Amino acid sequence: QSVLTQPPSVSGAPGQRVTISCTGSSSNIGAGCDVHWYQQLPGTAPKLLIYGNTNRPSGVPDRFSGSKSGTSASLAITGLQAEDEADYYCQSYDISLSGSVFGGGTKLTVL
């Protein structure tokens, strides 16, 4: 049972827009802790996709965007491409646990 809750899977056709939610609590996201997102392509290590709720590292396409409100955060992907098929994880900090926490991951399928 992950501290942050994500849907197990989402899907969309090429060119469409999908969103992935990440729900936390008052001891992590709701406490003001930032949310970060990672993309894990099959057989590879996770890669930073969004940091500080909304910021993209250099090299990440602007098709990827993040937002945060209350105890939740979302990752949006527009103009879906086949290469976006991957697992996506959210991450934050939990004050009660005094450590970083992850969501359970969401598998994105491009139809």
Place this chain on the structure above:
Amino acid sequence: QVQLQESGPGLVKPSQTLSLTCTVSGGSVSSGSYYWTWIRQPAGKGLEWIGRIYTSGSTNYNPSLKSRVTISVDTSKNQFSLKLSSVTAADTAVYYCAREVVRGTNWFDPWGQGTLVTVSS
């Protein structure tokens, strides 16, 4: 740019101690702007934060693993290490080392490629 590489035995017997090392290149573990972190991922499952170490030697561990985990740093070799004692099959996973960027709520970037550790007799 900074690169991290995990190394260590791929097979550990139950009840023994898992030992892994992460070698950092292109940067220094002595940098004051970062923590150095271990994360693991059982096959087909999500990510679990194990713990971290600062250049000073200060550590933080996941409460669920705290009694079995030790993370240390060797600044002379630019490496940091993980020891997990009394392992069971439940500790079988891909183990990643990562740099934790200290900036408000910290994030992990970059990650090592990961190393699979199997616990089996």
